[in-house]
Amino acid sequence: MNSIHWPEGFVPGFTENFASNEAIVAGLSAQDIWPLLSVPSRWPSYYANSANVRFYDDKGPELADGVRFYFETFGFPVEAQCNEYVPPANGRPGRVAWHGWAGEGETRLDVHHAWLVEDLEGGRVRILTQETQKGKPAEELHRTKPNPMINGHQDWLDGLVIAASNEQSS
Template sequence: MNSIVWPEGYVPGYTENFVSNEIIVLGLEAADVWPLLEQPGMWPTYYGNSANVRFHDQGGPLLRNGDRFYFETFGFPVEAQCVEYDAPAAGQPGRIAWHGWAGEPGTADRLDVHHAWIVEDLEGGRVRILTQETQKGEPAEALRVAKPNPMINGHQDWLDGLVAAAWAAKSRG
């Protein structure tokens, strides 16, 4: 199975917070999941912790490398830029990642994140969806120690909603 490609400064273990969520589903393919993930405007339809998505600079509705966009999640207004985009292809996983930030640089409320996804077909008619995020800043420290962990639980909700939406779209045909 494939792993996330981490940019310098965001390698897990060297940031204030790291979360990892994964699901493997029988009967779905990367092609069923990918269209829902590459369209940030769709996220609020299956993930209740995402809202008010909009693109900057006439980007969208599909996310592409270099695109700037905005969304709200976990109570943060997040500015983001897509830093990795590779659609799934035969034998190759799909990869999406963005750098997101909230707050002014140098302030206590500044949060910087690298959020990455892998969507890949596995043998036996299965799809693997992996999402991992590293976070830097004082808000990341607070999220790390919160119980229950809002990031682990929130990203699991995202995965579960993504899978449910893929099943619904597949059944509509």
């Protein structure tokens, strides 16, 4: 199985907070998952903790390398820039990641949120989402038990699987 590509400064274990969530599901493929994940305006339809998605510079609706966008999650207004975008194809896993930031000074939060979507043998798909976070808000999130990022990302992952299953059966 493949792993997330981490940019310098965001390697897990060297940041204030880290969340990792994964699902392996039979009966779905990377191609079923990708359209729901790569188009941020679709996130609120299956993930209640996502809202007010918009793009800058007449980009969108699909993510792409270098594209700037905005959304709200976990009570944070997040400015973001996609820094990895590789759609799944011919046995190659799909990869999408962004650097997100919110606040200034002591309230500044910087994250690297990455997704990996890969087909496995037996008609299964693996969906891995991991996020590293830096800054004082990340320290506070790390100390909160249960970790709200792990629970929130599990909701996102579960909603993504349900939405893809519903679309497949339509």
